[in-house]
Amino acid sequence: MPSFNNPADRWAWIEVDLNAIRKNTRAFKSLLAPGVQMMCAVKADAYGHGAVECTKVMHSAGADQFAVATVKEGVELRKAGIEWPILMLNECPFEALDTLLEYDIIPAVYDTEFALAYGERAVAANKVGKYHLAIDTGMSRIGVMPQDVLEFRHSIEFHRGIECAGTFTHFATADVIGDWDFKQQSKRFMDSVGRLRDAGYEVGLVHCDNTPGTVLHPELHNDMCRVGIGLYGLQPSETTAPRIALTPAMSVRARVMRVATPGVGEGVGYGMTYRIPRPNTQIATVPIGYADGLARSLSNNMDVIVNGARTRQVGRICMDQFMFAVDPNMRAYRQTEKVKVGDLVTVMGRDGDEEITADEIARRRDTINYEVTCNFGSMRLDRVFV
Ligand SMILES: *Cc1c(COP(=O)(O)O)cnc(C)c1O
Numbered sequence: 001m002p003s004f005n006n007p008a009d010r011w012a013w014i015e016v017d018l019n020a021i022r023k024n025t026r027a028f029k030s031l032l033a034p035g036v037q038m039m040c041a042v043k044a045d046a047y048g049h050g051a052v053e054c055t056k057v058m059h060s061a062g063a064d065q066f067a068v069a070t071v072k073e074g075v076e077l078r079k080a081g082i083e084w085p086i087l088m089l090n091e092c093p094f095e096a097l098d099t100l101l102e103y104d105i106i107p108a109v110y111d112t113e114f115a116l117a118y119g120e121r122a123v124a125a126n127k128v129g130k131y132h133l134a135i136d137t138g139m140s141r142i143g144v145m146p147q148d149v150l151e152f153r154h155s156i157e158f159h160r161g162i163e164c165a166g167t168f169t170h171f172a173t174a175d176v177i178g179d180w181d182f183k184q185q186s187k188r189f190m191d192s193v194g195r196l197r198d199a200g201y202e203v204g205l206v207h208c209d210n211t212p213g214t215v216l217h218p219e220l221h222n223d224m225c226r227v228g229i230g231l232y233g234l235q236p237s238e239t240t241a242p243r244i245a246l247t248p249a250m251s252v253r254a255r256v257m258r259v260a261t262p263g264v265g266e267g268v269g270y271g272m273t274y275r276i277p278r279p280n281t282q283i284a285t286v287p288i289g290y291a292d293g294l295a296r297s298l299s300n301n302m303d304v305i306v307n308g309a310r311t312r313q314v315g316r317i318c319m320d321q322f323m324f325a326v327d328p329n330m331r332a333y334r335q336t337e338k339v340k341v342g343d344l345v346t347v348m349g350r351d352g353d354e355e356i357t358a359d360e361i362a363r364r365r366d367t368i369n370y371e372v373t374c375n376f377g378s379m380r381l382d383r384v385f386v
Contacts, residue, residue, distance in 0.1 A: 004253065004344055007382045011255035011342075012288045014381045015349065016049050018057045020233050020247040025061035027244055028227045031214060036221050037205065038062060039087065041228030042077070043069035047370060048293075048377015049232055049250055052080040053385055058231060059084055067226055071096045074105035087132055087166070090142055097121040101129055106165060108134040110144045112155050119161030132166030132204065137188040138181060139172040146188045153201050166204040167193055168226075175212035175237030186220055215240045234358055234369040248358065250373050251349025252294075252381065255342050256306070257321075258285040268323050269315025273300060282326040284339045288347060289320040293375030295365045302364055306345050307337050308352035348376070 007013050029038055040063045041047075046054035055066055055077055065085040068074045074086045087106045091114045098121055100107055109115045109131040122129035133153070136143030144152045156162065169189040173179045189208050196203050207224035209217055214225040216239065233248035235241045260283050268274040268283055276283070286304070290296045299316040304324050314325045326339050348356050358369035365372075377383070 005384060006253070006255060007384065010287065010382060011257055012286070012292065012381060013253055014048070014376055014383045015251040015253055016053070016383050016385050017247070017249045017251070018053060018385050020249040021049070021054055021057045021231060022061045024231050024233050024246050024249070025058045025063055027246065028211075028214060028225070028230055029062035031218065031244070032221060032225060037064040037224040039065040039067050039207065039224050039226045040231055041067045041089075041210075041226055043067060043073060043089065043228075044374050045073070045377055047229065047232050048373040048375070050377070050383050050385070051077060052082070053383075054231075055080075055082050055084075065224070067228075068105070071099055071105065075099065075103050078103040078105070090134075098125070101125050101127055106130045106132060108132050108142065108168070109162075110134045110136070110142055110152075112152065115156040115162060116159060119156070119159035122161035128160070129162045130165040131162055132168055133164055135167065135169045135189060135192050137169040137171075137185040137192070139170055139185070141170065143169060146192045149192045150195060150199055150201075153196060153199075157201070164202050164204045166207060166224075167196065168205075168207045171208065171210060171213055174210055174217065175239050177216065177239055182217075186217070190220075210236070212236045212240050215243045229370055232373060234373070248349070250358070250376065252288070252347040252376050253349065254286045254288050254345045254347060256284045256339055256345060257287050257341065259283070259339055259341060260285075267315075268325075269299075269318065271316055273316055274314040274325070278327060282339055283314070283323050284326065284343075284345075285321050285323050286345050286347075287321055288381070289318045289322060291319045291379060292381050293372075293377070293379045294322065294347065295367075295375065297365045298361070302347075302361065303356060304345050304347055305351040305354045305356060306339055306343055308354060309337075310354055310356075348372070 040058045042051045045051045067087045071092050094117050118129050134143035173182045205224045206222040209225045211227050211230040229236050233246045262276050264276050266276045288294050296317045302313045303310045315323050358372040361372045362369045
C-alpha cells in the first residue's frame, strides 16, 4: 500500500513501489527458458527509479546481470556493494579504462583502438578485461558492421589482456509486429554469430532482445535477454500490452502548499495564460516544476488527482511550482471538494479510482514513457521507496 509519506523537508516526491519492480521482474523471468539469463537495464538510475535499490530487488527476483550506460553508473552500483555482472552498453573515454577494470565493469566494444587500449590497461593491472562485442545490424548507433566482425575479432584476438564474454546487437523496431527491418536485423545478427562461431571464435553470451523483443520474439532470447522499461511496469509499445501484465512502479506526489481564490479575470502564472473564469475558483499551488522533470510543455495541458478526483492544471508550469484550478463548475471533471493546504496531489500514479499514467503524460507532451520517468527521476525530486 502506498504510504503517501512526504520526505521531511519537501512536499514533493517520487514514490517507487519496489514490490511492483519485483513482480515485473518475475513476470519477465518467467518468459525465459531455464538457463536463459536475464540482464536488467538499470541505466539512467534505473530509468529514474533508483538503480541501487532496483538492482537489489531485481536480483532477488531472478535477474542475473545488469546494464548501465556510463562508467559512473557502474561505479555507483559497485560502491553500493552490488557484485553481479555489470555491462556498460557502450565504450567510454580511454582515460576511464582503469576505472572499468578496477570496478569490474564490462564494456561493450566495437572499436579496435579501444579494445587494444583496454587490453593494455588490463595487462598493466594484471587482469583480463572482459568485453561484449557490439554488432551494428541496422540501427546505425554503435557496433561493428556485420561484414567486418570476423576481421574485427581477428585484429584484436592476439591480445592476452582481453576476453570476449558476450556478443550482442540492439533492435530498432522490435515492437513492430512482422517488421521487415527487424527480420533483417535479426538475420544479420544470427548470421554474424554463426560466422564467428564457424571461424572458431568464442562469442560468450549471445543476446539481442530488449523488452519488446523479449515479449514478442522468444525465438531470439538466445543466452540472455536485456530487459529495461518493462521492469518498471511500463509497456514499450501497444503491441506488448496484450502479452504481459505489468505494474507501474513510479508515482509522483506532492502536497498543496498554498490555496487562493482570486477574483474573476485575475491571471495565473507567467504570461497569465489562464484567467479566473468564475467566482469561487480555487487556485492551488504545488511545489513541483520543470526543474523536477515536469515538462513545461505540459502547461495548461495536464491533469492532477486531488482528493480522488481529476482536476485541471492551469497557467504555465514554473521552475519550482505549478498551479491547478478547482472550479466547482468545470464540466469535464467530477466535482472536486474544496482543496486545502497539505492535500495530497498525484501528478503521476493512482489515487483512489483515478490514475494518471506515464503514457498519458508522454502523450500530452509528445514523447515516450521512458523519457517521462527518466525526467522525474533524474532531476530534483527525492525518492521514497514503498
Ligand atoms: C536501454 C537498452 C535496453 C533496454 O531497452 P528497453 O526498451 O527498455 O527494454 C537494451 N539494450 C540496450 C543496448 C539498451 O541501450
